[in-house]
Amino acid sequence: MQVHAPILPILVPFLAALLQMTLRQRKMQRLIGLTACLLLVVVTLWLTLLTDDGLLRVYALGDWPAPYGIVLVADRLAAAMTLLTAILGLLALLAASAGFDDCGQHFHPLFQLQLFGLCGAFLTGDLFNLFVFFEVMLLASYALLAHGGGLARTRAGLSYVVLNLVGSAIFLIGLGLLYGTLGTLNLAHLAQRLVLSGGDQALARLALMLLIVVFALKAGLLPLCFWLPHTYTAAGVPVAALFAIMTKVGIVAILRLQALALTPAIPDLLAHWLPALALATVTLAAMGMLAAARLQAMAAWLVLLSTGTLLLAPAQASVAVDAAALYYLAQSTLVSAAFFILAGAIAEQRGEAGDHFRAGAPPANWLSICFLIVAIGAAGLPPFSGFVAKVMLLAALREVAGATVMWTVLLAASFLVMIALARNGCLLVWKHQAIPRPWVRPLPWTTTTATLVLVAAGPLLALAAEPLAAYAGRAASQLHSPGAYVASVLGQTPRSAHR
Amino acid sequence: MEGMLAIAVAVLTSCGVFLVLRARTFPVLLGLTLLSYAVNLFLFASGRLRLDLPPLIRAGARYTDPLPQALVLTAIVIGFGMTAYLAMLALRGLAESGSDDVDAKGER
DSSP states (O other), X not given: OGGGGGGHHHHHHHHHHHHHHHOOXXXXXXXXXXXXXXXXHHHHHHHHHHHTTSOOEEEEGGGOOTTTXXXXXXXXXXXXXXXXXXXXXXXXXXXXXXXXXXXXXXXXXXXXXXXXXXXXXXXXXXXXXXXXXXXXXXXXXXXXXXXXXXXXXXXXXXHHHHHHHHHHHHHHHHHHHHHHHHSOXXXXXXXXXXXXXXXXXXXXXXXXXXXXXXXXXXHTOGGGOTHHHHXXXXXXXXXXXXXXXXXXXXXXXXXXXXXXXXXXXOTTTTTTTHHHHHHHHHHHHHHHHHHOSBHHHHHHXXXXXXXXXXXXXXXXXXXHHHHHHHHHHHHHHHHHHHHHHXXXXXXXHTGGGTTBSSSXXXXXXXXXXXXXXXXXXXXXXTTSHHHHHHHHHHXXXXXXXXXXXXXXXXXXXXXXXXXXXXXXXXXXXXOBOSSOOOOOOOOOHHHHHHHHHHHHHHHXXXXXXXXXXXXXXXXXXXXXXXXXXXXXXXXXXXXXXXX | OHHHHHHHHHHHHHHHHHHHTSSBHHHHHXXXXXXXXXXXXXXXHTTOOOSSOOSXXXXXOXXXXXXXXXXXXXXXXXXXXXXXXXXXXXXXXXXXXXXXXXXXXXXX
């Protein structure tokens, strides 16, 4: 059974989706979906505990050995990312079960397929397989984005789909170039060949650069980020909450490519441009938060802010920075998702004003307190996880080149975010119209539970900061030992080159 | 043959990019289709071009690389599905806003 652990996070949502497609009753689909998500949490938790012994779990599909067969590789980073996906998926599905899933057909199978693509993208050890899982994830996300209908969603969906199709085309060109020059698409084999190869280094660099561009598009790096805010604002609330982790797929892919293939062979590929663009993204996102007119739009800009902050890490190629970045990644994903769910809950309570920043009926008191907690987390103020993550990241960045600029921009952005959150929080919570509070539908228990758990994530992550940071440190140091990765995937004796 | 293929890929790509940059959904759709043709041809060529050889590896026999053919098949299937979805989405946008302009004014 242990041997099959790496494939379980992929199989569970896939089988659930198949089952849901045959059973059409909504209640049945909900039950299957929630059960599958719970099962996914259990399975990924098991995988995370299993991989914490420091060994990589390599799963050769169909028992074809790498580099000829396709492998799944579960290390600490991949396992932890699937766990994060599972937790977020469970909570987002819980929130969606309050009635959002009734707005159209096939919500539940699509949701499971999205989880399938996400888990697969984190676990795969093969670049073409990564492309396939990306497409599975994207195809599900296109349909989920349009779920619920409306012109705003169709428009946002159109530009999102077109951009991602162009991204897929570039991805394939990069893969073709890599296969043409290095003769392999297995990540470990590629890392090995990249160090050895002499002749086609320039073409391989170009190919890797194309891949990085595609990952940056999915993550939302500055010149390629303009799709993100309006897409995430237009999406339905539970869908947007799940989308909070989609940008992280691109970031994790860049981190892995950098640690595994670029650092040993082409260490200078990212250093000259990525940190600068990441800082520009942070600046833009902070300004976007100031300019946002809705709470959900603020949450969308918050996702972009975390992308910018996280993409400072890959170019440093340092274990300490990556460890801090991984903790930041987990907490910023959960905080952004909490922000989205909260925006939905507040919008329902405020009647016509929705989550727009204008005077209207005030939300319930407990929602206001939740907003305060999430806002503190998002701005990175003490005592919650946002602060811990920011301190860890700033401390790790102290040693690297350009630290002064990074500190300045990150702290100034935090300040702007704090101003935006304080101003808009006042508008939402305190500035009432002199009208009696309209009758609103009480929030269903599913939404309430999802909101409370996600809001509690900030304080809980801060309480558990020490073990989590230690785990992030172990994951980062494992990420930065490409030798062990290559050896476990290709077997102890690397096979002779075969063209 | 390499030259012909390279020219075909280049022409398809440039037409595709030009059309994708238009502001109406139908040309964008056509552009993406051309772009995916170009990509598929390119991917096919990444295993080197060989004439009249089977993609079967046998001892002593000359063969053409089978992997890019498998990759292209996957890419074609995925690209086809995506394009179909985009066409549906474009039609829905046309029905909802009455215009096929990518930035048609609507509720934001």
